[in-house]
Amino acid sequence: MRRRCGATHSRLPSGHAGSQLGTCGSGAGRCGAASRNGTVGQTRVKPTFLIIGAAKCGTTSLFDLLGRHPEIGMCAEKEPMFFSNRKVYERGWEWYESLYAHAAGKRALGEASHQYTCACVYPQAAGRVARDLPDARLIYIVRHPLTRIESEYEQVQMGWRGLPVTEEFNSLVRSKPKFIETSLYWKQISLYREHYPDDRILVLFLEDFARDAATQLRRCFEFLGVDPEVRIADATRPRNARAERGQRTVPSRLVVQMRKAGILQAVRRITPAPLYEFARKRLEGIRRAPARRAEWDEATRRWAIEQVLDDSLEFLRFYGKPLxxxxxxxxxxxxxxxxxxxxxxDGPGSPAAVSSSRP
Incomplete structure (x- = not known):
């Protein structure tokens, strides 16, 4: 039996803006010119949208592409994990705001933390987002549930995020609930639908993005209230294809630990943005031997399909995709x-004839 996952509420730590967060209004990331710590007098620099996941579904590419729009400012740290990680959340709102100070004046401000849709591990994320950013817009990008699991394994099996480095794929998928839970897209998005109307949630499918990135980006721009006519060059090139090629960066484990300790954020604050980005991209270009591929055994594939299928059909039905x-x-x-x-x-004719449209 799977562990029940849901959004819970917790008391705000010192430094959070609480109910004052909506003072800037929707569609603008600031009120006035921001100071170094992100505040302007009594007003706040705050994100207007979040990319909430899912893991291994193109969040890095989407983060980078949106950041190339002249009216959009992205968080200084792609995955601050502010609303999911308790220790990060306890740093307070002023710290979180400082990650947007460089982009003050942009029409839309956002970040991308895939942990926000892994409720089994981070059950407070949805509640914190809803309470702290009640006017935010949410973008959720997904892909085939089983290929998402395969891609995540090919990342973690070499030690990413501290998971066992030798555990076989089928054993790891069964022993770590997060693999299945993150692929339960209907369950995850339902936690946010409890707090946000559907017109403030944009769902994207990675498969659609791969076929026509320009159209999907235009949808994002319209959703965020920025100029939809802006064209992003080279939009189809993946920004985080390590796992797809079975590769990872050499310093990845060290970078993860530095991020958790707050070292990267401290370095970013004292380093000019162009220099920091140059160094980051060079590090991401360093590669090592290919990772092992994920291969399902029949029993685990059967089990995984049984876990995700009903959830997937409900998700596809609601968001207007063929079953x-x-x-x-x-x-x-x-x-x-x-x-x-x-x-x-088993029915006659093409399976595609059986479909459902969004109510």
């Missing part, structure tokens, strides 16, 4: 699937 948009075939013998999906697999 066969994600192909789970081959379905291992004995896999328990809903009658609806069984009819899709």
């Amino acid at each position: 066969d948009f994600w192909d789970f075939r081959p379905i291992p013998p004995g896999t328990r699937v809903s009658p609806e999906y069984r009819a899709l697999l």
Whole structure:
């Protein structure tokens, strides 16, 4: 039985803006010129949107592409993990604001932390976001649930984020609930739908992005209230293809530990932005031997499909995709699937004829 995951509320630590966060209004990231710590008199520099996940679904590419729009300012740290990580959250709102001070004056300000849609590990994230940023807009980008799991494994199995470096794929997927939970997209987005109307949530599919990045970026720009006519050059080039190629950066584990300790943020504050970005990109270009590929055994694939299928169908139905948009075939013998999906697999004609539109 899976652990129940939900959003919970906790008391604001010292330094948080609480109910004062909405003073700047929607569609603008600041009121007046920001000071070094991100504040302007009694007003605040605050994000107007968040990319809330999902992990290994293109959040890095989307973060970089949105940041190239002249009216959008992205957080100095791509994944501040502010609303998910308790120790980071306790640094307070003033610290979080300082990550946006360089972009004060932009029409939209945002960040991207995929931990915000991993409620089994970070159950307070959705509640904190809703309480602290009640007027924010949310972008959620997803992909086929099983390929997302495969991609995440190819990242963590070489030691990323401190997970076991030798545990076999099928064993790790079963022993770490986060692999399945992060792929339960309907469950994760429902935690935010409890607090935000649907017109403040934009769902993107990585498969659509790969086919037509320009159209998907235009959707983002319109959603964020910035000029939709801006064209981003080279939008189809992936910004974080390490796991897709089975590779990782040499210093990745060290960088993760430095980020957790706050060292990277301190270095960023005293380093000119162009120099910092140059160094970061050079580090990301250093590669090492290919990682092992994720390979499902039949029993684990059957189990995983049973875990994610109903959730996936509900998600696809609500967001206007055909129920066969994600192909789970081959379905291992004995896999328990809903009658609806069984009819899709066994019915006459093309499976694509069975679809559903958003209510």
